[in-house]
Amino acid sequence: MADDTETSADSAPRSRRPRRGAGGVTLHEVARIAKVAPITASRALNTPDRVAPATLARVREAIERTGYVPNTLAGSLASSRSRLVAGVVPTVVGPVFQELIQSLDDSFAAAGYQFMLGQSGYNASREDALIEAIIGRRPDGIVLTGAVHSETGRRRLQASRIPVCETWDLTDTPIDTLVGFSHEKVGTAVAAHLVATGRRRLAVLTGDDHRALRRKAGFVEAVRAAGLAWDSGDGVPTGIVGAPTTAGSGRTGLIDLLARYPDIDAVFCSSDLLAVGVLIEARARGLAVPEALGVVGFGDLALSRDFDPPLTTVRIDGTTIGRLAARFIVDRVEGRPVAERVIDIGFSVIRRASS
Amino acid sequence: MADDTETSADSAPRSRRPRRGAGGVTLHEVARIAKVAPITASRALNTPDRVAPATLARVREAIERTGYVPNTLAGSLASSRSRLVAGVVPTVVGPVFQELIQSLDDSFAAAGYQFMLGQSGYNASREDALIEAIIGRRPDGIVLTGAVHSETGRRRLQASRIPVCETWDLTDTPIDTLVGFSHEKVGTAVAAHLVATGRRRLAVLTGDDHRALRRKAGFVEAVRAAGLAWDSGDGVPTGIVGAPTTAGSGRTGLIDLLARYPDIDAVFCSSDLLAVGVLIEARARGLAVPEALGVVGFGDLALSRDFDPPLTTVRIDGTTIGRLAARFIVDRVEGRPVAERVIDIGFSVIRRASS
């Protein structure tokens, strides 16, 4: 494959990738044109207030004329500062993390950092590859969102000494800093709400991902504690659907649940999309919500508020998580001490008409 | 953070100690431990089949023992290859680009590249900053998704000589390569569909973004051409809502449209979310869909298929766009010629019960 024999009579072999240094304009060239030393050109870019106005103008003009774009790779290598923060999400599919992502993007932009996102996907080896690729690029910080990282990945992150903020979950052993909430408590709170509003035949419809199952566990626990266990198995009838959850799986999930337990009077769904599916199916089969069936979701999509009936759900303040995560990272990068390394930002149960 | 304890008795001022690369293990250190030259250690990582098995094993063991993670910044700087492809989307909020993003991620992973995403946001200066930050990091390729890039941004991209693929749109003057479809034709096709199914009082409900307005323009054009213009203004009653479109704006949009034009018999919505809002509002006010009102969306969300009634919509094959875009980039990076620089992948109108 790596044939170096250029003797072929190929007509105009399209220029291959430029060899070393075939790149574009460099800072040295800009400096030469502006008649200053490279270092002064560098300062004109990075600390313009330390350069005399006249010099600054000359450098700026040279930059303009050449269309120079700094090679931040080289800059980061020399300064070990990249002004880049990398984020890891399992997937951007699904609306769950969108508010958080938006907030991270905004918060980092405001602090002068670029935020870029990688998907860890469903696959552990891909997650490890992503983490390694990220660490290898030496970003100033890493925000992990609900990634179930492998032990290898955790160790690498810890060893890298790069500021890390885990989000969207609460663990006992954070890699570095953490902003999240307790998924178990979400389940407990939803159970409490349903019990308080008179529901007695509770059921769960959940995706099979890690955190959704923890919410379910909290829910089941609370139902049992309230003496309302009524299923012979777990105590609470449960439907489990594959991730990512969709309205479609909500519909089929409800059909399945009702077939097995016709006298259910409330369902806790692990996502709003699932709950919307339940709402659609309930309406399609003439089951009155909330009279005959209470429905609670999780995530507080915009859609949930706009549905008819509006969906009772659990709201996570992604904006605040993002803001705090960004603050953790920026504080660490800029050498300020971080007092609390773990923040539980909680959640709120939003009561609407569906329960 | 904490200063390392020097093993040497050298208590001289820090001038002796490298304070710059406070970073961790380097390839040189790995090489030293494995008793090979740095370049051999490099080869062990990048071209292991050119290193003798015994040597390879020694280097691998050294890597294992030290927890070495290559600094790809330095590697990319030296080799001008980064194995990184950057993507730009206006926002990850909203489900529009998710299939495409997923496909890009998968396709690049399969080809051995990491894909990372940046949001250009609603703001032109933020977009320029993102583009500059991306170019500055010298990725092997850039995929633009529906970004309305400023003239500055376009020029910079072109000047950078980095392979670029624009997607999700068709323009006459691509920066480099392009995979997309015609938004005007989408509008035309939807109008044809509605006219063919006997609708006569057509209306549009659209977000105010660039491409949605082009779909609307195609729609209006086709309605006029069919001799069905009936509004005194544009020819077609139009509701415009701010982006991002939501089910909520779909509901209020329909309310508003009906207040002004009570005898509408079909609405083309610029997104499925908008259309779902129309469906919800129609049902809430007892307007039968599809009998009294035909509704068409755009995007083919999973939700649209699962709704009741299922939504007629326009499907864009994001998976194929992603695959082709990745092929463009990879071909260019690896020096293969690219025959067609522009691909129109078209779209399909999915007829379901809502129209």
Add this chain to the structure above:
DNA sequence: CTTTTCGAGGATAGCGCTACCATCATCGCC
């Protein structure tokens, strides 16, 4: 035997930028 080939490994020289001094005017202050 010599000559050629070849595979493994090494030395050198950067990639494009910035940290860390050093230099040299200018300037206020007593």
Add this chain to the structure above:
DNA sequence: GGCGATGATGGTAGCGCTATCCTCGAAAAG
């Protein structure tokens, strides 16, 4: 006027890695 304090600019030496030659020894060819 002397003198440090400031401010603008420059020289040097890397950051951690890889491209590009090179060397060297052993096997293959003559």
